[in-house]
Amino acid sequence: MNSTVTNILLVGVGGQGILLASEILAETVMLAGYDVKKSEIHGMSQRGGSVVSHVRYGREVFSPTVPEGEGDILFGFELMESCRYLQLMKPGGKVIANDLKIQPPAVLSGQMAYPDNLPELIRSRFPDFLLVDGQQLATQAGNPRAANTVLLGAVSRLLDIPEEFWFKALERMVPAKALEVNRKAFLMGREL
Amino acid sequence: MKEILSGNEAIARGAFEAGVKVASAYPGTPSTEILENIVAYPGIDASWAPNEKVALEVGIGASFGGGRALVTMKHVGVNVAADPLFTLSYTGVNGGLVLVTADDPEMHSSQNEQDNRNYAKFAKVPMLEPADSRECKEFTRLAFELSERFDTPVMLRTTTRSSHGKSIVELSEPVTGLPEPKLVRNAAKLVMLPGNARVRHPFIEERTRRLAEYGDSAVINRLELRDPTVGVITSGVPYQYVREVLPNVSTLKLGMVHPLPATLIREFAAKVERLFVVEELDPFIEEQVKAMGLTVVGKEILPLCGELSPAIVRRAFAGIGIVGATHALLPPFIPIDLPGRPPNMCPGCPHRGVFFTLNQLKAYVTGDIGCYTLGFMPPLSAMDTCICMGASVGMAAGVAKVVSAEEQQKIVGVIGDSTFLHTGINGLMEMVYNQSPATLIILDNRITAMTGRQDNPASGFTLMDAPTHRIDLALLCSALGVKHVRTIDPFDLAETKSVISEEMNRPEPSVIITDKPCVLVKREGVFEKGVLLEVCEESCVGCRACLKIGCPAIEWLPTDGKKGKSHIDPLLCSGCAVCHQLCKFDAIGRVI
Ligand SMILES: Cc1ncc(C[n+]2csc(CCOP(=O)(O)OP(=O)(O)O)c2C)c(N)n1
Numbered sequence: 001m002n003s004t005v006t007n008i009l010l011v012g013v014g015g016q017g018i019l020l021a022s023e024i025l026a027e028t029v030m031l032a033g034y035d036v037k038k039s040e041i042h043g044m045s046q047r048g049g050s051v052v053s054h055v056r057y058g059r060e061v062f063s064p065t066v067p068e069g070e071g072d073i074l075f076g077f078e079l080m081e082s083c084r085y086l087q088l089m090k091p092g093g094k095v096i097a098n099d100l101k102i103q104p105p106a107v108l109s110g111q112m113a114y115p116d117n118l119p120e121l122i123r124s125r126f127p128d129f130l131l132v133d134g135q136q137l138a139t140q141a142g143n144p145r146a147a148n149t150v151l152l153g154a155v156s157r158l159l160d161i162p163e164e165f166w167f168k169a170l171e172r173m174v175p176a177k178a179l180e181v182n183r184k185a186f187l188m189g190r191e192l
Numbered sequence: 193m194k195e196i197l198s199g200n201e202a203i204a205r206g207a208f209e210a211g212v213k214v215a216s217a218y219p220g221t222p223s224t225e226i227l228e229n230i231v232a233y234p235g236i237d238a239s240w241a242p243n244e245k246v247a248l249e250v251g252i253g254a255s256f257g258g259g260r261a262l263v264t265m266k267h268v269g270v271n272v273a274a275d276p277l278f279t280l281s282y283t284g285v286n287g288g289l290v291l292v293t294a295d296d297p298e299m300h301s302s303q304n305e306q307d308n309r310n311y312a313k314f315a316k317v318p319m320l321e322p323a324d325s326r327e328c329k330e331f332t333r334l335a336f337e338l339s340e341r342f343d344t345p346v347m348l349r350t351t352t353r354s355s356h357g358k359s360i361v362e363l364s365e366p367v368t369g370l371p372e373p374k375l376v377r378n379a380a381k382l383v384m385l386p387g388n389a390r391v392r393h394p395f396i397e398e399r400t401r402r403l404a405e406y407g408d409s410a411v412i413n414r415l416e417l418r419d420p421t422v423g424v425i426t427s428g429v430p431y432q433y434v435r436e437v438l439p440n441v442s443t444l445k446l447g448m449v450h451p452l453p454a455t456l457i458r459e460f461a462a463k464v465e466r467l468f469v470v471e472e473l474d475p476f477i478e479e480q481v482k483a484m485g486l487t488v489v490g491k492e493i494l495p496l497c498g499e500l501s502p503a504i505v506r507r508a509f510a511g512i513g514i515v516g517a518t519h520a521l522l523p524p525f526i527p528i529d530l531p532g533r534p535p536n537m538c539p540g541c542p543h544r545g546v547f548f549t550l551n552q553l554k555a556y557v558t559g560d561i562g563c564y565t566l567g568f569m570p571p572l573s574a575m576d577t578c579i580c581m582g583a584s585v586g587m588a589a590g591v592a593k594v595v596s597a598e599e600q601q602k603i604v605g606v607i608g609d610s611t612f613l614h615t616g617i618n619g620l621m622e623m624v625y626n627q628s629p630a631t632l633i634i635l636d637n638r639i640t641a642m643t644g645r646q647d648n649p650a651s652g653f654t655l656m657d658a659p660t661h662r663i664d665l666a667l668l669c670s671a672l673g674v675k676h677v678r679t680i681d682p683f684d685l686a687e688t689k690s691v692i693s694e695e696m697n698r699p700e701p702s703v704i705i706t707d708k709p710c711v712l713v714k715r716e717g718v719f720e721k722g723v724l725l726e727v728c729e730e731s732c733v734g735c736r737a738c739l740k741i742g743c744p745a746i747e748w749l750p751t752d753g754k755k756g757k758s759h760i761d762p763l764l765c766s767g768c769a770v771c772h773q774l775c776k777f778d779a780i781g782r783v784i
Contacts, residue, residue, distance in 0.1 A: 013533065023358075026196050030360060036196065037324070038358040041300045042221065042644070047535035047566070048744055063436040064324070064357035064429065067502035080530055103747055104533040109571065109739045110748030110756060112531045121528065 005058035007066040011085045012077030013102045014049050021148045022053040027169040029057040032161045039064035075155045078102050079118045095126045096154050098134040137188045146185035153189020197361045199354040200225035202325040206332025208233040211370045213259030216241050216250040219643040220266030221301040222355035223294035240655045243614040244269035248276050255289040258373035264292040267308045279384050280345050281315045282392040288339035292348045294355050297472045297499035307473035312347050312450035316396050318403050319347040319450040321428040325359040353429045404451040412447025423464025430470045430500050437506040461486050472500050537566050539745035540766025542682045542708035547572040548741050549689045555604040560584035562608035563641045571742045581611050585619025588630035603630040610640035610648040624673040629699040637710035669703045676702035685773045711766050722767025723782045731779035732757040738771040
């Protein structure tokens with residue numbers, strides 16, 4: 001096992017902006033001088049399917065995917081998807097999730113219920129699980145669509161990366177007119 | 193300068209740095225983004241072809257004309273392009289020609305997981321396999337050099353993980369001083385009649401021998417000596433898995449997987465005590481190493497199916513005591529059985545009403561490949577076969593040949609616009625020529641949606657976003673000799689049902705074309721949102737009729753026990769109003 005590598009999983013539903021968030025994260029760690037690899041599956045996942053993006057950084061990264069059981073941080077954009085990928089996490093890993101439920105087809109059609117005890121389940125295994133109301137904080141920052149950036153801010157606290165690199169990456173990856181809102185949203189998440 | 197690029201972006205960059213003049217492709221996951229990214233570079237004529245065979249032929253023409261040409265496709269695309277490929281191997285090239293095959297182990301978005309390394313050996317052309325984005329760029333550049341130096345097309349094989357994975361790439365300047373393209377006649381080399389081809393074949397065999405020799409000392413075939421007790425031959429992304437979980441073993445990393453560098457392999461084998469091959473899918477390297485008379489272990493401990501992962505490689509080597517088991521081998525933590533989240537047709541997708549109708553009419557649907565393949569999933573559940581692009585048409589004709597006259601009336605082929613022009617059109621010729629009683633539905637949503645919205649010959653625009661002639665599908669079908677060509681609005685369920693059932697009953701070839709665009713088309717004037725719909729709570733009796741179309745915008749809100757009411761999410765609704773037509777209680781109406 002390569003213990004000098006940090007393994008981050010970003011999970012959620014197709015269309016939630018996970019790829020952009022993982023791109024900002026990867027850009028940040030590259031700017032901070034690390035080697036970085038990122039992997040995800042495009043294709044079917046775009047049509048509302050489950051999405052997982054792997055970001056790994058360190059001095060030298062080999063595998064583009066997080067080895068099973070070695071995830072350090074799971075960064076969930078949706079509750080059920082956050083649970084789905086816990087199996088990739090190492091015991092004692094950190095889990096941060098957005099307090100958002102998006103119903104899958106079987107729930108929409110009334111065949112199954114959306115499980116209602118997911119936060120407790122996650123906490124039972126990952127005691128310092130952080131549940132974030134991304135939408136609400138982003139609305140406070142000025143745009144509910146910046147929820148991903150709030151979450152990114154919350155994740156940033158767990159990583160030893162100077163703030164300047166986060167802002168530089170945001171500047172590069174976010175359209176100029178949305179930059180101010182995203183900076184604010186990022187800081188709100190970082191202060192949680 | 194350093195940038196984080198996907199393998200596909202890096203191949204586009206590499207082609208630009210190599211001075212490519214022409215890039216041609218048919219989209220297919222995971223290869224599509226190569227051409228989508230190459231359009232940003234100056235001086236490259238980049239275009240979508242109607243199918244992979246044409247894409248390769250465009251590339252061959254450009255190469256014979258003296259320009260460097262890049263041709264890209266997904267793994268199954270090479271099946272379509274195989275005919276020109278095998279003879280191109282005989283002619284060789286003029287300007288360098290590189291064919292990218294993007295394989296999809298694990299079938300993340302494919303109908304099979306064929307291992308296209310076999311094509312390199314079968315067609316006798318060299319194949320390079322990069323392991324990350326940096327190599328994607330470097331190998332692309334090298335592939336063009338090798339193509340010209342050895343007078344051969346070169347295949348570059350990626351897999352989903354290398355195509356879509358991102359890593360850091362150092363950018364360089366484009367090459368200069370390439371010869372200007374011009375017409376040169378050379379019949380003995382370029383006209384493959386038996387007499388000429390017989391002369392070329394020995395050249396091909398000699399070329400393979402020289403390439404293997406090149407491989408013995410090529411820097412892309414890298415011998416890394418660490419612990420001499422265990423040696424692993426590997427290539428591509430599996431190399432990364434080996435380095436990840438077996439950091440101390442010796443490796444022979446092959447950048448060129450065909451032809452294999454026999455001398456280098458023997459040298460490596462002599463330096464290690466136990467020899468292994470770690471490769472995805474087929475025992476392609478393993479069998480050849482065994483044929484060299486060496487003792488090697490590969491598929492005895494590794495799977496033949498699906499992609500590898502660090503965990504799979506770790507388990508394989510832990511099983512024979514070479515690496516310690518870790519917590520990765522403990523049963524994973526899965527808290528509960530979660531409902532799955534399969535992909536779904538979008539709200540407002542014009543395919544939905546057609547499949548709902550086909551289900552109602554109990555049609556036997558020979559399906560095809562595209563977003564509409566999701567018509568197979570419940571609750572639509574209206575697809576009975578799916579083989580490869582274009583197959584729906586010929587198969588509809590074939591099924592009709594063997595079943596009773598009564599059952600013939602049930603047979604409907606369903607195909608998308610892009611797929612019809614790709615290889616469905618030949619099937620329609622069969623239907624007309626041999627007077628099939630089957631019915632064909634062309635789902636014309638004006639785009640190649642499945643692979644992420646690429647233009648095609650019936651969309652009216654090119655890859656460069658330039659307006660062009662839009663093939664008139666109805667006219668085309670009529671010109672082929674179909675007497676009954678009908679165009680329908682797939683959002684009008686009554687019309688859709690009556691036209692489809694009329695044509696199903698007709699014992700002659702007939703074609704129905706749907707004319708509503710894909711909701712994801714961003715181009716102005718194509719897709720426009722309709723007036724949104726809402727459920728009137730008082731009128732909804734909870735009969736669930738509207739749930740039968742599986743629209744993601746309609747959700748079921750349970751009240752008590754089995755009872756409940758429907759609700760339409762205004763953020764998701766696109767106003768197609770198909771649900772409105774299903775409600776017998778007038779509970780679904782337009783938002784005023
Ligand atoms: C030989 C081959 N090339 C490419 C693909 C990838 N692919 C799958 S479906 C599809 C086209 C779908 O477009 P269309 O027929 O217009 O249907 P839509 O998705 O728009 O409904 C493509 C390119 C494939 N499966 N096989």
